[in-house]
Amino acid sequence: MRVLDRFNLDGRVAVIPGGSGAIGSSLAIGLAAAGAKVSVIGRNSDRVEEVVKTVADQGGDALGVTADVTIETDAQRAVDETVASFGQVDIIVNAVGGGAGEVLHHAEAYPQKDWDWIFDLNVRSTLLPTQAAVRAMIEADEGGRVLNISSVRGQLGINAGYSAYVAAKGAVDSLTRQWATEWAKHSITVNAISPTFVDTPQVAMLLDDPDFKAGIINRVPLRRIGETDDLLGAALLFCSDASAFITGQILTIDGGLTATQ
Numbered sequence: 367m368r369v370l371d372r373f374n375l376d377g378r379v380a381v382i383p384g385g386s387g388a389i390g391s392s393l394a395i396g397l398a399a400a401g402a403k404v405s406v407i408g409r410n411s412d413r414v415e416e417v418v419k420t421v422a423d424q425g426g427d428a429l430g431v432t433a434d435v436t437i438e439t440d441a442q443r444a445v446d447e448t449v450a451s452f453g454q455v456d457i458i459v460n461a462v463g464g465g466a467g468e469v470l471h472h473a474e475a476y477p478q479k480d481w482d483w484i485f486d487l488n489v490r491s492t493l494l495p496t497q498a499a500v501r502a503m504i505e506a507d508e509g510g511r512v513l514n515i516s517s518v519r520g521q522l523g524i525n526a527g528y529s530a531y532v533a534a535k536g537a538v539d540s541l542t543r544q545w546a547t548e549w550a551k552h553s554i555t556v557n558a559i560s561p562t563f564v565d566t567p568q569v570a571m572l573l574d575d576p577d578f579k580a581g582i583i584n585r586v587p588l589r590r591i592g593e594t595d596d597l598l599g600a601a602l603l604f605c606s607d608a609s610a611f612i613t614g615q616i617l618t619i620d621g622g623l624t625a626t627q
């Protein structure tokens with residue numbers, strides 16, 4: 367076998383909650399280019415269909431599912447519709463999440479309502495579709511890949527009102543290790559990618575402030591903000607046969623930021 371064949375996703379089916387978002391769409395398009403059939407999931411059908419069209423225009427195979435994956439029946443339906451269309455589920459990439467910059471509060475007064483919203487957006491949105499996808503993988507008994515999109519904030523504090531987000535991404539990191547441990551017996555690997563700031567609409571307002579942007583760039587040894595494409599190589603590794611003996615790992619994609627802490 368040629369070494370690059372181990373990264374080939376021909377014949378694989380990837381479910382991507384948040385596949386309509388900035389990072390999720392880049393991953394959906396990238397995994398499709400590597401051969402996977404992709405199921406793009408989001409609540410806004412126009413944005414979902416836009417990504418489906420982009421994949422199709424590039425010769426790939428994509429299904430769009432409009433669903434709110436924080437609702438158990440919707441998460442299950444998204445996986446069921448994927449299996450009905452493509453016959454199986456081999457990969458789930460959890461790309462729903464964020465919200466950090468929208469609800470900044472002092473830790474000692476973090477309101478419960480915003481705490482719950484951040485946990486639903488980042489943890490419940492990861493939990494429910496993964497449970498549904500992994501049940502399908504276990505039933506098929508062909509192994510599988512789970513890839514969570516976490517954040518460096520799962521490992522690092524920040525003096526900026528991020529309590530709920532930091533705790534939620536810490537929970538995603540813990541689930542990554544726990545699921546890796548529990549599902550190894552089914553040959554299902556579970557890993558996470560943890561970016562620092564990626565140039566996306568979610569953080570556009572923060573990065574529009576030149577002082578803030580310069581401060582971030584100064585802290586990153588490789589001296590730039592991440593791009594969505596910076597996640598593709600690691601995603602391909604974790605979603606393919608190339609990572610067959612790698613599980614429970616959390617890879618920071620941060621230009622060296624965590625190495626300095």
Ligand SMILES: NC(=O)c1ccc[n+]([C@@H]2O[C@H](COP(=O)([O-])OP(=O)(O)OC[C@H]3O[C@@H](n4cnc5c(N)ncnc54)[C@H](OP(=O)(O)O)[C@@H]3O)[C@@H](O)[C@H]2O)c1
Binds near residue numbers: 387
């Ligand atoms: N951007 C960054 O700088 C950065 C840095 C580190 C980590 N991350 C992490 O990377 C992940 C993706 O971030 P992003 O910047 O790509 O965010 P994004 O552009 O907002 O994408 C999130 C996607 O999830 C979908 N979504 C949200 N809630 C959903 C729900 N309940 N059910 C189904 N779909 C839902 C959204 O579409 P709808 O609203 O239409 O549903 C959207 O397409 C997040 O976990 C974030 O924490 C991002």
